[in-house]
Amino acid sequence: MALLVVLLVFLVTAIYVVFFCNLCDTKKPDKLKEKRFENFLLKKVDLSVRTTETQGKKKTLSPLERLKQEVFQHASPSCTGTKRVIVAYGTEYGFSREVAKKIAERLSQHFGTDSISVRLLNLLHWEIVDWKREELTLVACSTTGDGVLPNEAKDFYDGLKEKFEEGELQNLNFAVLALGDRGYPHFCRAGKLIEETLKNITGKESIVARGEVDQEDWPVIEDWIDNVIGCLDNKDLLTVTTSADYLEEALDMKFGTNDVNGYVGSTFPDAGHSKENPFLAKVLERRLLTKYELSDDKEVLHIELDLSNSGIQYTPGDALAVLPTNCPKQVERLLVALGATGEEELSSSDNSPISLKNILTYNLDIKNVKPELLMFLRQCAYSDNDLKVLDELLDVEKGGLSKKNEVLRGYLASREVYDVLAEFSSASVDLQKFVQHLRPLSPRYYSISSSSLVDSNRVSITVAVVRYELLGLDRVGVATTYLADRVDIGNRIPVFLSKNDNFRLPSNGSTPIIMIGPGTGIAPFRAFLLERERMGSTGRNVLFFGCRHKDGDFLYANELQAFVDRGFLDLFVAFSRDQPKKIYVQDVMLEQSAFLWSLLEQGAHVYVCGDGTRMANDVHEAWLRIISSHRPGCSREDALEFMEALERNSRYQRDVWIT
Numbered sequence: 001m002a003l004l005v006v007l008l009v010f011l012v013t014a015i016y017v018v019f020f021c022n023l024c025d026t027k028k029p030d031k032l033k034e035k036r037f038e039n040f041l042l043k044k045v046d047l048s049v050r051t052t053e054t055q056g057k058k059k060t061l062s063p064l065e066r067l068k069q070e071v072f073q074h075a076s077p078s079c080t081g082t083k084r085v086i087v088a089y090g091t092e093y094g095f096s097r098e099v100a101k102k103i104a105e106r107l108s109q110h111f112g113t114d115s116i117s118v119r120l121l122n123l124l125h126w127e128i129v130d131w132k133r134e135e136l137t138l139v140a141c142s143t144t145g146d147g148v149l150p151n152e153a154k155d156f157y158d159g160l161k162e163k164f165e166e167g168e169l170q171n172l173n174f175a176v177l178a179l180g181d182r183g184y185p186h187f188c189r190a191g192k193l194i195e196e197t198l199k200n201i202t203g204k205e206s207i208v209a210r211g212e213v214d215q216e217d218w219p220v221i222e223d224w225i226d227n228v229i230g231c232l233d234n235k236d237l238l239t240v241t242t243s244a245d246y247l248e249e250a251l252d253m254k255f256g257t258n259d260v261n262g263y264v265g266s267t268f269p270d271a272g273h274s275k276e277n278p279f280l281a282k283v284l285e286r287r288l289l290t291k292y293e294l295s296d297d298k299e300v301l302h303i304e305l306d307l308s309n310s311g312i313q314y315t316p317g318d319a320l321a322v323l324p325t326n327c328p329k330q331v332e333r334l335l336v337a338l339g340a341t342g343e344e345e346l347s348s349s350d351n352s353p354i355s356l357k358n359i360l361t362y363n364l365d366i367k368n369v370k371p372e373l374l375m376f377l378r379q380c381a382y383s384d385n386d387l388k389v390l391d392e393l394l395d396v397e398k399g400g401l402s403k404k405n406e407v408l409r410g411y412l413a414s415r416e417v418y419d420v421l422a423e424f425s426s427a428s429v430d431l432q433k434f435v436q437h438l439r440p441l442s443p444r445y446y447s448i449s450s451s452s453l454v455d456s457n458r459v460s461i462t463v464a465v466v467r468y469e470l471l472g473l474d475r476v477g478v479a480t481t482y483l484a485d486r487v488d489i490g491n492r493i494p495v496f497l498s499k500n501d502n503f504r505l506p507s508n509g510s511t512p513i514i515m516i517g518p519g520t521g522i523a524p525f526r527a528f529l530l531e532r533e534r535m536g537s538t539g540r541n542v543l544f545f546g547c548r549h550k551d552g553d554f555l556y557a558n559e560l561q562a563f564v565d566r567g568f569l570d571l572f573v574a575f576s577r578d579q580p581k582k583i584y585v586q587d588v589m590l591e592q593s594a595f596l597w598s599l600l601e602q603g604a605h606v607y608v609c610g611d612g613t614r615m616a617n618d619v620h621e622a623w624l625r626i627i628s629s630h631r632p633g634c635s636r637e638d639a640l641e642f643m644e645a646l647e648r649n650s651r652y653q654r655d656v657w658i659t
């Protein structure tokens with residue numbers, strides 16, 4: 001009996017300890033857990049640093065070796081006796097690089113590396129190319145910001161004309177694949193500009209029609225590559241070269257041993273902190289900026305991070321990229337749908353072992369479904385009903401996997417990876433193949449809301465937390481809930497800087513600025529105000545802010561009021577739901593029409609930040625009305641031309657996003 005009691009007490013204590021520790025764990029990670037997490041993040045980063053096998057040991061490649069590995073991966077090993085092509089990419093977030101790799105891979109598979117030597121090049125390195133010797137360049141370039149070129153492609157675009165005038169581009173043929181997103185007003189503008197300029201200066205047509213890619217529409221990309229291959233099969237555009245490839249030497253010259261720290265591009269870790277080599281920034285502060293009581297209320301956080309010893313130097317207008325991890329609850333849900341424990345060992349992209357749970361938590365996007373996943377499920381499903389539904393969704397007549405397939409688009413728009421697995425439950429999936437049909441987990445970008453002049457070691461971001469219900473289940477924004485729920489003060493999170501030279505304060509501090517930033521669109525303007533005040537700028541600062549309720553989601557209300565009280569800010573607010581008739585920033589702008597016009601006449605710079613689907617267009621329309629009403633005889637076309645001129649002169653800058 002005594003033994004039984006002892007056993008019982010032991011059992012109860014054990015259950016209590018396990019339960020209590022787990023409870024504490026989820027609430028507050030202890031130091032050890034935190035350290036393990038940091039180590040994991042560092043390891044994760046290490047995994048992406050490419051290595052090479054030498055005598056069974058792994059050797060880390062130097063930046064130059066990595067660059068060469070990328071450039072010549074699909075080039076001819078002998079380098080002589082082949083035709084040569086450059087596949088050049090301009091990217092902001094990495095997708096165009098992925099696409100360029102696919103183009104290079106397909107060309108070398110089709111023609112063979114002993115026939116065509118394909119070199120892959122970030123447009124950042126365009127200067128090392130000897131254009132006189134190049135006969136064909138295929139450009140894959142995305143559009144970023146408000147219809148502008150990726151940072152690393154700008155010099156290439158600006159320098160094209162000069163290269164032509166120097167007689168360097170006369171032998172060049174070209175084709176352009178423009179990457180973008182139809183949700184933005186200037187769809188694929190960067191690719192269009194590059195093609196137009198190449199046509200104008202060379203007087204030649206592209207070898208195939210320009211491809212325009214809406215988000216990750218792989219069928220359109222594959223079609224464009226097919227066209228290029230067809231064209232090269234039929235036309236004799238390229239001559240066989242007999243000399244060794246000059247590019248290798250050119251790379252050595254530019255990034256040789258004397259230049260070990262040479263800047264080799266954002267896609268390489270040594271270029272400072274990047275997606276592949278993020279800085280682990282300590283969370284210093286997190287505070288709620290809104291009244292968050294009902295589920296419908298806005299939950300917006302002000303988060304401050306420590307940048308000490310990171311080398312990161314930011315300017316107002318820049319964004320901070322955060323590399324999140326997925327929510328454990330959503331990962332668990334997915335594991336259940338897969339009938340897996342999570343302990344299953346898989347191999348990651350560099351062939352190192354990783355558990356299913358870790359790859360789903362740290363590496364892959366489990367929210368946005370790739371259309372190809374449905375095709376994969378179609379191969380693994382066996383119930384008649386699943387096959388029927390999948391066939392209907394993937395119907396070639398409706399557009400198959402492409403963006404043209406409205407039915408598929410609508411279906412995917414309201415589903416996460418878990419939903420499709422749960423729906424097509426007869427599919428028995430091979431886990432390694434399954435993870436290959438998921439997208440990589442991508443960084444999320446937040447406009448910086450602080451000034452480094454106030455404290456160069458601190459950076460702040462303003463984050464609206466996303467939580468909602470869909471198909472009867474709770475859903476979360478990956479990065480916003482990572483920042484809100486899954487990191488604590490003192491934890492370190494992986495970040496890197498994303499420069500935005502298209503959203504900059506005027507260099508002259510006496511120039512007036514007009515800022516329009518409802519909701520979290522306020523973020524860069526808080527940075528602008530802090531910076532201008534610290535610099536002693538004398539120009540007038542005018543801000544239009546909008547939110548639902550004055551006492552609910554008026555972000556940074558006290559700070560803004562303090563700027564007003566110090567005579568540093570003219571603040572105009574629109575609280576959309578505080579009165580029966582909804583009021584938005586554009587309505588308040590129209591009320592201030594004469595004032596705004598007078599500021600424009602004084603040379604004011606205009607900035608818009610926030611939602612690009614409606615707000616940015618409504619604000620643009622308001623400007624057209626303001627301009628028309630103050631310029632006698634001004635038509636809508638004149639007003640549009642006026643705004644375009646402002647934009648060309650960097651006096652109208654927009655940092656907008658679509659969700």
Ligand SMILES: Cc1cc2nc3c(=O)[nH]c(=O)nc-3n(C[C@H](O)[C@H](O)[C@H](O)COP(=O)(O)O)c2cc1C
Nearest residue numbers: 091092093094095096142145147180181184187188
């Ligand atoms: C902040 C931001 C701004 C964007 N602006 C545009 C735009 O003006 N026009 C457009 O067609 N696509 C725009 N896009 C969509 C990108 O061009 C598209 O996602 C592309 O696939 C990204 O390729 P990348 O990763 O190589 O940069 C934008 C995307 C982001 C994140």
